[in-house]
Amino acid sequence: MSSITGFLSRAWVRWAITAVVAVALLVVPLLFSEYTNQNLARIGVFAVAVLGLNVVMGYTGQVSLGQIFFVGVGAYVTGYGATHDWNIVVVFLASVLVPGVIGLVVALAAARLGGLAIAMVTIALPIIGVPLAKRLSDFTGGSQGLSSAFSNAPDWTGLYNDQWQLYLVIVIGGATYLLTRNLVRGKYGRAFAIVKSNEAVAASMGISPYRYKVLAFTVASLIGGVSGFLYMAVIQFTSPETMTFSHSITLLASMVIGGAASIIGSLLGGAYYVLVPQWSNDINPNLTELLQGALLLLTLFLLPGGLVTLPREIARRLRRSRPDGGPERRQTPSAEPAPGREAVEETPTVGGIPTQRPTERQEQA
């Protein structure tokens, strides 16, 4: 076991894994069936939405129940732009910036409030969003919705539509993931973590909780916009029902199930969002809600840290059944919290004030 991990920690192996994953992502759309590609693309769409939610909730600890609103706005802006033959780059930028600006404005007001008050403000977003989408029928197509096939494969590619759409999701979604990963692993991520764990401490260290909350919220809505663009690219249709409040709750559940404050967890959350309704449909289409509820409870009981902790849970059980698990493994805490979260708990403290994240300390050393 330890020889495997030792092997995996070598730099060239890590590069090799990255390369294999990258190549796999490039080749996958060409190999799979149409339905699989469409499913993967859908997972990508909602994985990005969950990622945005993770920035504000998982990393910064602010409850947001309005993420689906930003996805919806992004989708509507994309649909509007595409049906009016805007340049696709302009469409993309608008679909990201419009939700971003709305998110910023909302956050400027909402972040002044603490805790549950933010949740209340964000609940209002999808609740306002649905009637707004119905009333602004000149822009949104009203309750009949808006459809646009702007993302069909161009002729020069020789690809099927589903392959082209999956490439769009991989490239745009992948870039969003990399950018977000860098954001939450860097100085901003550390600031988010401190704001999450203790706002007073953050303020005493010169980190304005207000500014970082606004930042996290804005980033989440920007990412929501990206997800909205991809939604329109993959589903090619949006209507007021897209923004239904219950979808926001499902996104939240997906985030928790995937793993809060985890990049990979966001991806798993997206998979949960898309695949579980399909599985429950396969089992019994009349009991979908019940089955989804049961699965949600089951996951939270067995894996409170989310699906992302599954490998570690398995490793932990294996270790327990083998008492001679190697000396260095004993040092790790038996029940590890979700990634990202451990930063604060394991951080060396000076009089209760966290100084540095252990990972960074080691990397800088």
Next chain:
Amino acid sequence: MNRKKNLRLTGAVALISAVAVTLAGCGGRDDSSGGARGGSAGITDSTVTLGITTPLSGPTAGPGTCTVAGIKAYFGAANAKGGVKFGDGKTRKVEIKALDDAYDPQKAKSNYDQLKGKVFAMTAGLGTPTNRAYREAAISDEVPQVLVMTGDPIFSDKGESPMQLGFVPTYINEGEAFGKLLAASGKEHSVAVLSQNDDYGQGYVEGFKKGIEGASNVKIVKELTYEATDTSVDAQITQLAGTKADVMFNAMSITPLAIASLQKAQQLNWKPSWFLPSNTSSPKAILEPGKATAFPGVYSVSFAKAPQSPAFAGDEDVKTFLSDLKQYGDYSDVPAFPHCMWSYMTGATLDQVFQKMTKPTREDFMKELRTVSAFSAPLMLEGTSVDTTVDGQPAVSTVQVQKYNGTGYATVQSFG
């Protein structure tokens, strides 16, 4: 620490691979999904499979469940008798694959993607946004999306929707039927209009105006709208009551608002004849709580026999329908939603089309689909019929105006 991090990364990669492999289980790119020789997907020499995506959970689950139960009841009974005899001489059993979309367009599209390679045609699904979500995909994939339960006229426009056909009358059809009845009454009428400010309300009003076109005895004295999300229409009712109109045309799809409108008008002692759309005219759910007997007449439109109505208690169609629904549709109660009857008729209409098909292909199906006319499906009211030959009209475009008689509805030939 690094080591732990890598273990985590490896674990995650392993998980993702597992998901990918599960997905890949669906197999490679292969479009011939086990169809009959020379035939389309979803049809063999002994079976034909139909796909449905409809809300089976969430707020619209009631009517949605009915859209599956009705067609299952019809084809369940047909299968029990051996199957449906197709025009190519083969007898096929009809299988139904129904999936839940919870009224979410995204899930409807996902269900369609899942079904399109396995089913011969999509049918009977309820909902405008959910049907619209895969309309364009169905056109480009050439998958029939027919006899769907939406009053949206786009589905019945051959130019816009070559692979589609709506089943139920459009909102325009319903409004027009009432307008015509009013115009033919020969008496002077002043009409107050309150409509929902969306395609639904606009469709009804458009149809109503078409119905009274050129009739000098009917005058619209005031037109107001409300939003589907409004919680009260008291202000509008008060304004309309001021006109003292003798007819109220109320194109409203929200149950509590419809009840509140009836009540508010009574409080104001304004008692016009009242028109309500088919989906908000339920005697039990709306008219009784709204004390509708206070009005000289409450009118609505329908094309299906209502099993609850005493008028049809002994009707043969209704008896067969209820026993089929119980036995094959997994639906043991007397249906509270007309969608059960509609989807039963959808089954009967598809049966007609199947009997005409000489080739087991989607192409031939679409061709024959457009040739059914003057077909009186089981449960249809006298004077209504299925006619798929008129471009721009759904399969059923004729409705009968009915008047509330204190317990249920009865068809009326003239206003008053």
